Amino acid sequence: MASKKKPTLAVWKFASCDGCQLSLLDCEDELLAVADVVQIANFPEASRAVKRGPYDISLVEGSITTPHDAERIHKIRRMSKTLVVIGACATAGGIQALRNFTDVRRYVSAVYAHPEYIETLNKSTPIADHVFVDFELRGCPINKYHLIEVINAYLNGRKPNIPSYSVCMECKRKGNVCVMVATGVPCLGPVTQAGCGAICPSFNRGCYSCFGPKETPNTEALAGWLHALDQRPDEIVRAFRGFNAYAEPFRKQSEAYEK
């Protein structure tokens, strides 16, 4: 490695809880090995050392919610050879995208005496609405082993191997009894992308879709099932309005039940 310069990695934060970038520090067994092959050039949560860009890989956490951030993401894109966005905030706008279904000024004026001072965008939007994104890694939070896989893939010039099928596939493989069929618990597993290891059904509860819509989800059919389980329309709306509320298939489905 001595003759070759290490590729550089940068981590950036927008509106988020920090959990997805924490996933990198949660790779307790892999962190020092990762630091052996990449130079962690800009990761404020972990280091006060900052190397100037450009960077080989940028990991971006969080959604765009302010005019300042809407500009900052363009600068980051220009400095990054590969830009990977991590987590539900960065891929779908996150839980803070619930504001997108109302007028954000109503939130503000309900509580603040001086709404004219509030500088925020009306919507919380994913990074791909603003700049070209090389890869979207889903989850609230992301799966840390996925993160290692994505970094590994880009270091080796290949496509990340991340599943796009549903949580049901993982759930069946684990040998779980279907919570919805067996116990009538509402579950978003059939329309949700795999990645978590079907943890909620494994703990006897329904999936609430941390990983957002799978490829070609049939949300309409699932909403019908939820209805058959005596879920009221307002409950169905809330089910689709979670951490990936603004992902298009979920947004459309919740809006269909809001009418």
Next chain:
Amino acid sequence: MKSKTIKVDYLARVEGEGKLLVKIKDSRVTEAQLAIFEPPRFFEAFMRGRHFMEAPDITARICGICPVAYQMSSSYAMEDACGATVGGQLRALRRLIYCGEYIESHALHVYMLHAPDFLGYEDAIQMARDHGDTVKQGLKLKKIGNDLMIALGGREIHPINTRVGGFYKAPSKKDLQAFIDPLTWALEASLATVKWVAGFSFPDFERDYEFVSLRHPDEYPFTEGNVVSNKGIDIPINRFLDTFEEIHVEHSTSLQARVIERDDYLAGPMARYANNFDLLPKVAQDAAREAGLSRVCRNPFQSIIVRAVELVFACHEALRIIEQYEPPDTPFVPIEPRAGVGHGCSEAPRGLLYHRYRINDDGIIQDARIIPPTSQNQRAIEEDLRLFVEKNLHLSTEKLTWQCEQAVRNYDPCISCSCHFLDLKIVRE
């Protein structure tokens, strides 16, 4: 006339986005700000209209580093509103998952975020080149905390298994007994951590803080008890808002808390320790004494020792709970919603976290209020900066800047938490 400005535009090794600014003129600090520019996320607004059972899952997303704290404070608040109590082994399991969060969060802060300051490294990865075994010990300790959260919560960040009323699924005896060996190692490693950090050199700096924390009659506090201080506060949780208030400052997207008609206060490890030393297990008390700590520690730079003592406590407490564990008959107490107001308070690793909700008969949230630890500590941090800089003007700007950063990191601030609020930076030129 000499003026100087100390400025750090993006604070590192803290969670979230903040900067610090200290202005000095004629040997006086004219301004000391911990400016928080993290974008607000409006949690309290969009909680309205959500179902009360969703509160632990949604509020966990305020913070990826202390999600269990959010899950516990919100669950207790909802149970309070519905007139329910969760006791016995379910309560013990709640303390156990909190032990996991303490071990993970404190090991992260002590080894990876704070220790590099004392040893002159910019991060733990640099530090690992010279202190490889120590960093590996810290990572292993952190991992045991995370593993405990995975076993009880399903995953380490935003666990899915806790709920209003208890858990979705209770672990088996065997599940938990698998932790006896790792935790026994972790207890020894924590004791070694106390010794290690006690050997650092600390700036000579003390303040007469008002320490605010929970206090429970029988146990070192996690989730229950009164809110107390060393300056006379002793109130039930539901009187929190009568005693503390939040004020707007212009340089922050976070509100700042203070004792009503009094001043700043300190929450977190040093406060818990000062108010509850007598409730620590003997092994933790002895470790503290050997490290040279008295029953009260007033030097914020030594909070790293107190955190290490709490690591000892968390490992010891986890072992105690596991040894006494019998699986409960049901994993949760059924909770029926009723119209009312509920309050919940728990001790996040970085300090007191207060939640209050009003719900209706259908369990729909009408109103939410959340006061996280970092907004409570923000004034104390700024006051520390002011006094510390005035005492240390002889230092070079570079050294003073680094020590100011360190003075902020003393608090393990969780900036994402602090600005879940409905306000934003106001600049009036």
